Amino acid sequence: xxxxxxxxxxxxxxxxxxxxxxxxxxxxxxxxxxxxxxxxxxxxxxxxxxxxxxxxxxxxxxxxxxxxxxxxxxxxxxxxxxxxxxxxxxxxxxxxxxxxxxxxxxxxxxxxxxxxxxxxxxxxxxxxxxxxxxxxxxxxxxxxxxxxxxxxxxxxxxx
Numbered sequence: 610x611x612x613x614x615x616x617x618x619x620x621x622x623x624x625x626x627x628x629x630x631x632x633x634x635x636x637x638x639x640x641x642x643x644x645x646x647x648x649x650x651x652x653x654x655x656x657x658x659x660x661x662x663x664x665x666x667x668x669x670x671x672x673x674x675x676x677x678x679x680x681x682x683x684x685x686x687x688x689x690x691x692x693x694x695x696x697x698x699x700x701x702x703x704x705x706x707x708x709x710x711x712x713x714x715x716x717x718x719x720x721x722x723x724x725x726x727x728x729x730x731x732x733x734x735x736x737x738x739x740x741x742x743x744x745x746x747x748x749x750x751x752x753x754x755x756x757x758x759x760x761x762x763x764x765x766x767x768x
């Protein structure tokens with residue numbers, strides 16, 4: 610089982626950061642490779658909500674998978690469970706860091722890839738490198754989009 614964790618400071622308070630991240634309409638702006646997010650029924654936010662997600666893996670390989678929010682605490686944590694060819698869990702944690710700042714911690718847990726090609730990529734370290742790169746890009750984009758949404762940068766300057 611692979612595990613990745615990144616943390617970064619965000620130039621926005623926890624409530625603003627969480628409000629941006631929990632809104633599925635913003636997903637394609639910050640989720641790496643995601644081109645569309647569609648809710649699968651009610652509720653469309655919070656624990657138990659599910660989404661159909663379209664992705665372009667490496668910018669060219671179209672994939673579809675489902676995502677369900679399996680962990681949710683308002684202004685604290687959102688946990689996503691991915692099902693399909695890409696599967697595992699992604700958890701976003703939001704912690705206060707001071708006036709108008711917060712810490713975003715992104716974590717991913719994923720099993721080893723399946724199939725002959727997947728095992729080969731895992732054995733050569735490509736699968737872990739790709740997962741780390743995707744989570745780092747997602748976390749970085751989310752941080753930038755939250756700051757743009759809130760209207761500040763990392764040091765709290767109004768932009």
